[in-house]
Amino acid sequence: MNDSNFPLCSLLTYSKKLHLSTLGSPEATTTIELVQMDYTATQSGFRQRKLQPNMRQRNSSMDGSEGSQLFEDTSRAAPGTQAGYSSNQQAGPQAAGFPGQSILSDPMSNLAMAYGSSLASQGREMVDKNLDRFLPISKLKYYFAVDTVYVGKKLGLLVFPYMHENWEVSYQQDTPVAPRFDVNAPDLYIPSMSFITYVLVAGLALGTQNKFSPELLGVQASSALVWLIMEVLAVLLSLYLVTVNTDLTTIDLLAFSGYKYVGMIIGVVAGLMFGRPAYYLSLLWCCAAIFVFMIRTLRLKLLSEAAAEGRLVRGTRNQLRMYLTMSIAAAQPIFMYWLTYHLVR
């Protein structure tokens, strides 16, 4: 039984993390789970990408857990204690229980594995090199360095921003601090998760109106995505026209525009559970909250120093910037209503 699995395993060395869970008994099923083939690039200073053939994984479980991660570990916990690597640790002790017929003794599968791994690494490097030109992968990593506490605090801030006092993003030697350490920093985790949740909730809402079909999920998703992209482009254009010297990047704007999905989800869910008045009430609350949130966040980034502190500064430039901030913040409730009113009837 083990022999028949080895050629299959050799083909699967393409994967980033090989999760082999076997109970060690002959009648137990061997489940091979292909986890996330990522073609993301790492910078030259990061740890080397090592493909994990089966034999390396079985011989050294602890080393395997270090080498098999493609991303720098952005969580606080040590790699050894993470749940994701328990699979490697499981495979380690169980590897010792395997019979002596390992891959080393079979030259054909050895050759096949070596060939496959070299081919895979070549392909992966080519894809990484080309992908890094279009998507700034390393910059994206910063926006996903979040933890549960941050997400909880940020969600609370999105719904109730009135008590929060200090809205400044803290810096650490010229680079902004990761979102995990600063609740004011923008992240992309909440927007992307809430976007996906919004699409699912929209499908649910349409289902209650007997209008659901699987294509409709795709239509909702692409429609919301298009509105998001158009909003980000409009904000970028207006920032260019007003020549604001700001350190807001495109991804920051994407993050800020994505925060409104949280309010939309709350509105639609309340509307589904308690009817239309509840939808209107909760949407009103969330619109006001996101309006205040956006104004307070953008004020520090777009306006000049003096105006941001609240002092009235005359001059057309500051007036323009104030109008710009107001209109960006006012566009959020409009979009929130526009994208959800057809879901709650």
Add this chain to the structure above:
Amino acid sequence: MAFTLYSLHHTAVLCTNAIAVLHEERFLCKIGWGADQRVGGFGDDPRIKAQVLNLIRSVRTVMRGQKSVFLCPQK
């Protein structure tokens, strides 16, 4: 409104084309948006009109590959 990503792409291409086909001599100079009418103090921040003209100019340069600077015909 069911927008798709294809319609977004369609819109972008059409808008870029619309900016690219604006005729310098017949249209832009007539309404005061010509290439040489971007007057602004050098120490000052450029005004919105200058930015718009700049944008139009750069889109047209990229799309049409024009290398020469065209001045509005003097009256």
